[in-house]
Amino acid sequence: MSVLAKKLIGIGVGVVIVAVLIGLYVATWATNLPQPVAAMSTRRVAGVSGSNLTLQTVAAIGPKYSPSHPDWVSYLVLDHGKWVHSTIFQVPANSLVHVTVYQYDGDSGLRNPFLSQVQGTIGGTETIDGKVMRGINPEEASHTFAVPQLGVFVPFPGVSEEAKNQCEFAPCSTADAHHTITFAFRTGKKGRYRWQCFVPCAAGYIFGNGGPMQTLGYMDGFVDVV
């Protein structure tokens, strides 16, 4: 075998190895999703099955859950009594999902005030600290839980800056300043529906929409209707 042929083979093998490594890296990145967390089922009411989904929103996820981005704003989900850093939620099809959100973050304000009205929930309302509301002041919005494909839009008010016991980072406890928000929505057919926060809440990013808003597992994810 000539020297040239050996060189060509060497280059070819090198290119293939690099291509495979790049492919593996991209595939790993693309498939690196948070573990889905199933909503806890509840007893059937009036023939309709239901489930409970308990979430919390925090100003900073903290080093325990995200060593690489401890200062990113995030959602967490309660799974069998433990707060888990995931934004992929499994809920039953054709059922009622009761959502409870413990909201620990301050306000940022909605870019589009239209999304400050509650939509797509049972009764078109949410309950904020025991008070039934059809919407909030858009300037006081901290986050939203929105599933556009299901027509669900629920805004959460921010915790006052003056409030005592501000939670620094996750996991926060109900001893920290917070709002408790509850609402329910009906699921339809099986499928994967994306959900997201519509408040530009990513601190330090242009338009507030970078970082945790553009990375699955923080301020957006999927509702898997199964």
Next chain:
Amino acid sequence: MASEPRPEADPRRGETNHALRFGLIWIVSSLIATPLVVLLLGPIMPPGNGSEQASGHVTDNTVLIGMATPVLLLVVTYLIYAIVNFRQAKGAVLEGPAIHGDARVQTTWIVITSTLVLALAAYGTVRLLEDGAGAGAGPNPVSVPSGPKLPVQVIAQEWMFTYRYPTYGGVETPHLVLPDNQMIELHVTSLDVIHSFWAYQLGVKADANPNTDNIVFVRPTKLENFSVRCAELCGIWHGYMSDTGRVVTPAAFKVWIKEQQRQFAPVQKYLPKYSTKYIPEPLRRGE
């Protein structure tokens, strides 16, 4: 006996006139294929007949494919003709005859291609000047269709579209419903990054830029659902930034818009005064 010198035989005599033969093949095949392509493929050209503008696109695509067919046939037929007729004999290794420039061929080629391109440019310009052809025409369109128009604002943001109807109190809704057979004046804008509003069956596509009013005219002509998509890569949920719009009768539209006004009355007080563009705020959230 001295014989008279025989006249020299014309070396081209008896040879096939390839140019003539190929030209005839091309003309005949074009005369057959072009009408067939126009008649058979024309009616199924995208994007359909959901609006005057979409029908215009179908016509444009039919004109393009009609003009492209003879050109395609010229290339393909010549390729096949050359393979069949100028194939080198098996086993022979011969150089082909030297090819020199032919002023007639070059001139003809330049004239024909220039005419085709200029004709298409003129055609496209005329079509754009008629009513914008469903494309974003910027804040000051050169051509504005006459007659009454229903203004509808398309507001893009990461990652959904909402719609405002300024002549109905500026009501905002997450649904796009349009009355049939009425000229719609879409004002496309964005609240954050660059998006693109693409209503496929209506033949509408317009960039949605922040702080910019991009105007599009469209007259829906078919009672149907149409798909709305973002056509500009805009972030993690770009692929989910889609929607379904509806074209309904004018009577159904009036009922629907009243229902939207009723449903979204609570949030009306928080909406900014209707404007053709909005400055995205906050630019950044505090560090």
